[in-house]
Amino acid sequence: MSKQAESETFDPVDLFPDATEMDLRPGVDKCDKNSNCETVCPVAEVNEDFPGPKFQGPEQWRLTRKGDIEFDESVDKCLNCMRCDTACTNDVPLGQMHNVARANYVDNQMSHASREFLRNKMLANYGTLGKLGSMMPRISNAVFGLGATRWLNEKLLGFPSERSFPDFATQTFRGWWSDRGGDATSAERAREAREARGETGEDKKVAFFHGCYANYHQTEVAKSMVRLYESLGYEIAVPEQSCCGTPMFANGMLEDARGVAEGNVDTFGALVEDGYDLIATCTSCSMALRKEYPELFDIDGVDEVAAHMFDAVEYLRVNEDLEAELAGADVDFPAMTYHAPCHGEVMGVEGIVTELLADVDGVELDDTGDVCCGLAGTYGWKDEKYDDSMEIGAEMFEAFEEAPGEVALTECPMCSAQIEHGTGYEVKHPMQLLETALVES
Amino acid sequence: MAIEDDVLVIGGGIAGLTSAIAAAETGARTRLVTYKQSTLGNASGLVDVLGYAPGDDAPRADPYDALAELPAEHPYSKVGADAVREGLALFDDAVGDDYLGNHSEANALVATHAGSVKPTARYPRSAAPGLVSDDRDMLLVGIDSVTGFDAPMAADHLSAAGVPFDVRGETVRFPKSFPQDADVTRYARALDRDESVDDGTVREVLADRVEAVLEDERRVGFPAVLGDSRHEVVRTELQDRLGVDVFEVPTGPPSLPGLRLEDALYDAAEDAGVRITSGNPIVDYDADGGRVEQVLMDRMGSEVAYEAQQYVLATGGPVGGGIESDRGGVEESIFGLPVEHPDDRYEWFEDDVWGDHAYTEFGVSVDEDLRPVAGEDAQFENLRAAGNVIGGYDFATEKSGSGVSLATGYVAGSEAGELI
Ligand SMILES: Cc1cc2nc3c(=O)[nH]c(=O)nc-3n(C[C@H](O)[C@H](O)[C@H](O)COP(=O)(O)OP(=O)(O)OC[C@H]3O[C@@H](n4cnc5c(N)ncnc54)[C@H](O)[C@@H]3O)c2cc1C
Numbered sequence: 001m002s003k004q005a006e007s008e009t010f011d012p013v014d015l016f017p018d019a020t021e022m023d024l025r026p027g028v029d030k031c032d033k034n035s036n037c038e039t040v041c042p043v044a045e046v047n048e049d050f051p052g053p054k055f056q057g058p059e060q061w062r063l064t065r066k067g068d069i070e071f072d073e074s075v076d077k078c079l080n081c082m083r084c085d086t087a088c089t090n091d092v093p094l095g096q097m098h099n100v101a102r103a104n105y106v107d108n109q110m111s112h113a114s115r116e117f118l119r120n121k122m123l124a125n126y127g128t129l130g131k132l133g134s135m136m137p138r139i140s141n142a143v144f145g146l147g148a149t150r151w152l153n154e155k156l157l158g159f160p161s162e163r164s165f166p167d168f169a170t171q172t173f174r175g176w177w178s179d180r181g182g183d184a185t186s187a188e189r190a191r192e193a194r195e196a197r198g199e200t201g202e203d204k205k206v207a208f209f210h211g212c213y214a215n216y217h218q219t220e221v222a223k224s225m226v227r228l229y230e231s232l233g234y235e236i237a238v239p240e241q242s243c244c245g246t247p248m249f250a251n252g253m254l255e256d257a258r259g260v261a262e263g264n265v266d267t268f269g270a271l272v273e274d275g276y277d278l279i280a281t282c283t284s285c286s287m288a289l290r291k292e293y294p295e296l297f298d299i300d301g302v303d304e305v306a307a308h309m310f311d312a313v314e315y316l317r318v319n320e321d322l323e324a325e326l327a328g329a330d331v332d333f334p335a336m337t338y339h340a341p342c343h344g345e346v347m348g349v350e351g352i353v354t355e356l357l358a359d360v361d362g363v364e365l366d367d368t369g370d371v372c373c374g375l376a377g378t379y380g381w382k383d384e385k386y387d388d389s390m391e392i393g394a395e396m397f398e399a400f401e402e403a404p405g406e407v408a409l410t411e412c413p414m415c416s417a418q419i420e421h422g423t424g425y426e427v428k429h430p431m432q433l434l435e436t437a438l439v440e441s
Numbered sequence: 442m443a444i445e446d447d448v449l450v451i452g453g454g455i456a457g458l459t460s461a462i463a464a465a466e467t468g469a470r471t472r473l474v475t476y477k478q479s480t481l482g483n484a485s486g487l488v489d490v491l492g493y494a495p496g497d498d499a500p501r502a503d504p505y506d507a508l509a510e511l512p513a514e515h516p517y518s519k520v521g522a523d524a525v526r527e528g529l530a531l532f533d534d535a536v537g538d539d540y541l542g543n544h545s546e547a548n549a550l551v552a553t554h555a556g557s558v559k560p561t562a563r564y565p566r567s568a569a570p571g572l573v574s575d576d577r578d579m580l581l582v583g584i585d586s587v588t589g590f591d592a593p594m595a596a597d598h599l600s601a602a603g604v605p606f607d608v609r610g611e612t613v614r615f616p617k618s619f620p621q622d623a624d625v626t627r628y629a630r631a632l633d634r635d636e637s638v639d640d641g642t643v644r645e646v647l648a649d650r651v652e653a654v655l656e657d658e659r660r661v662g663f664p665a666v667l668g669d670s671r672h673e674v675v676r677t678e679l680q681d682r683l684g685v686d687v688f689e690v691p692t693g694p695p696s697l698p699g700l701r702l703e704d705a706l707y708d709a710a711e712d713a714g715v716r717i718t719s720g721n722p723i724v725d726y727d728a729d730g731g732r733v734e735q736v737l738m739d740r741m742g743s744e745v746a747y748e749a750q751q752y753v754l755a756t757g758g759p760v761g762g763g764i765e766s767d768r769g770g771v772e773e774s775i776f777g778l779p780v781e782h783p784d785d786r787y788e789w790f791e792d793d794v795w796g797d798h799a800y801t802e803f804g805v806s807v808d809e810d811l812r813p814v815a816g817e818d819a820q821f822e823n824l825r826a827a828g829n830v831i832g833g834y835d836f837a838t839e840k841s842g843s844g845v846s847l848a849t850g851y852v853a854g855s856e857a858g859e860l861i
Pocket residue numbers: 004451452453454455456457474475476477478479480481483484485486487488489490721722723724755756757758760761762763774775827828829830836840841842843844846
């Protein structure tokens with residue numbers, strides 16, 4: 001390891017059971033208050049009462065260390081977009097600090113009997129809700145869509161009536177996967193593809209972290225991924241798994257998050273040991289396993305899981321000569337506009353899609369540029385944050401309206417929900433596009 | 442599989458951006474990889490070439506005259522005056538009419554937020570009416586809640602510096618109140634959007650408050666908070682309302698003029714066809730004999746290889762992250778290139794904060810082609826350095842930060858590109 005990597009490896013101290021034990025001082029000391037982080041924060045941009053990332057992070061941490069002072073309730077307003085983390089010139093672990101502060105606030109200061117707490121708890125545990133909903137997808141879709149239900153949801157629970165719940169797919173991805181023959185079928189198809197491609201080398205194996213959205217809602221994205229990866233010779237494993245925990249981090253429910261993280265690290269860690277790399281089609285899922293788990297939890301094997309976790313597009317970019325594969329493709333798409341999710345930016349995968357598709361015949365692709373969608377996971381699903389959420393998204397909506405594209409393209413399911421809500425655009429995932437270009441054409 | 446390009450530039454500051462644009466303009470397929478934001482967000486947005494030669498007390502009118510007096514190890518001495526001109530020409534092309542100063546080779550003199558006079562080669566259009574060579578009387582306006590610009594004090598300092606006009610400072614209240622210690626971007630956004638407040642809009646009320654304290658000065662300077670995305674609109678409207686010229690005085694970090702410059706240069710790089718990858722650091726490399734084969738990016742625990750035929754190292758100095766020190770010594774952070782420094786750690790800096798610190802000049806040594814050397818020997822035939830990662834100059838004292846980055850960036854990028 002080079003000197004730089006060594007000195008920047010920041011060892012988190014186990015967060016639980018005693019949350020106040022996490023020692024973030026080395027991170028705090030690195031802040032020289034240059035305020036670069038403040039210039040990128042989407043909440044600070046629309047909400048004058050939000051003190052901004054520098055306060056939420058190093059300053060608040062300094063203050064609370066002195067004792068007496070409680071965490072400021074504004075931590076609840078942070079989106080967890082992590083843009084400040086990307087912007088900080090001095091490697092201050094802002095995202096980590098916000099996650100810890102939020103957990104402290106929710107554990108010690110927020111009323112656990114409040115409507116907000118209950119609502120947040122439901123959002124945080126979306127995995128369970130999704131599971132229930134997907135058992136009876138048609139009924140769920142009908143019930144969630146009813147005007148009366150929406151009204152009740154708003155009044156009783158604090159969900160914004162303006163938004164409609166995402167439709168449940170009639171069959172979950174996992175259901176489709178097992179009907180199709182599960183991992184064994186995948187191994188078989190991948191082997192055939194490798195033979196057809198004249199590849200003899202080592203096995204190509206990935207384990208898929210589908211998370212909640214690809215399982216219950218955007219099943220088409222996961223299916224495209226499967227067909228594309230298999231056609232390139234990858235066998236796919238789809239183990240039992242929990243939600244990635246992103247909605248839990250964002251709502252300060254770190255106990256819940258630790259529970260799912262332990263299970264996921266256990267499952268996927270074992271696969272890594274068996275020679276699998278890990279992929280996700282949702283950038284928030286991949287960021288959780290790659291960045292948030294090791295920043296927050298000291299679980300056995302967490303670093304190995306993080307090191308092997310990739311965004312599905314990124315993984316192919318790194319391991320295959322995608323440019324050569326795409327060179328022959330000639331596809332007939334409607335013009336598209338791409339939106340890079342904040343969590344993709346944090347991981348440095350922003351730009352891969354636009355770069356890859358720039359020279360493909362038949363593809364016309366614009367970019368909305370550096371804007372936050374404003375839905376940010378569970379944020380935009382809260383009544384009291386709906387207006388801020390839409391105001392943050394305004395710049396992105398405008399960019400879509402101005403761009404010539406008719407279809408939107410993004411890796412994040414929450415960005416895509418917001419794009420649909422704010423612009424009415426149809427949204428595709430890059431996996432679907434790549435499948436059309438490489439498998440169908 | 443490595444990700445392949447012809448030229449790979451490491452670092453996204455002004456040096457890296459210049460190198461990448463210069464390389465792309467030769468037709469080479471060029472990628473820029475960068476970790477975080479550059480030091481431009483801390484900098485003034487002024488583009489200094491050379492304000493003071495060693496031993497100077499007063500600023501130099503002609504930076505090219507002063508170039509000739511620099512020691513042989515200075516980066517300008519390695520690349521020569523023509524490289525400075527080429528670097529500036531590339532800059533002028535890239536930023537278009539957002540910047541002025543290219544009508545003359547002489548330094549312009551700009552008033553700083555501390556009330557000193559700074560020699561610089563290029564300045565943002567928004568700073569132009571504030572030039573000190575202009576003899577119109579000047580009013581400086583501070584905003585009470587914006588720290589870092591004390592207008593009456595800056596005015597006193599300017600008067601004491603002997604400027605050829607009368608200058609006064611006044612402080613006004615911003616039309617809108619923000620939580621304590623609000624960031625400059627909040628003021629800029631309120632002005633961009635011209636939000637409604639009691640008695641009118643932010644721009645209107647601000648103009649009214651300034652008009653109330655304006656006497657017969659013909660130009661008014663504000664701290665650099667006059668809008669972000671619509672800053673020319675904001676400044677023009679204030680100008681129209683006040684009936685006098687309005688300018689911005691560059692302020693400390695985060696500096697809006699610095700951030701606007703960063704945006705403009707990234708746009709220019711994209712227009713030139715540079716591929717940009719940001720968010721993760723390059724941490725290591727593989728070499729074969731005297732050639733860099735590939736560099737390795739750390740993506741949170743695992744490494745991804747980037748390969749090119751030619752490389753430019755533009756990772757900045759001790760502030761930017763390119764040069765690292767610990768108790769044991771100082772070295773360049775990716776290739777471990779040697780950095781000359783006193784053995785005794787206590788000689789790296791002076792007790793006096795403003796003293797002549799050795800660390801300000803820390804950086805790698807290079808040959809005439811900007812290849813890093815150890816002793817006399819170039820370390821890698823296909824690696825060049827640009828910007829603040831190069832040692833042997835003290836940009837803060839001689840006022841040469843961006844100029845050295847432009848000149849060396851131009852040379853490193855265009856030479857790398859031409860070898861493809
Ligand atoms: C406080 C301050 C004020 C200044 N004021 C002025 C001024 O008024 N006028 C003027 O002309 N100049 C000024 N400067 C200098 C100028 O802004 C630049 O610092 C100088 O030109 C150096 O630029 P650079 O591109 O070499 O490096 P930097 O701007 O330091 O950029 C280095 C880049 O490399 C990236 N990087 C570092 N390590 C790695 C890695 N391992 N992998 C990938 N990327 C990496 C960093 O993230 C960064 O983006 C000022 C500088 C500072 C700090």
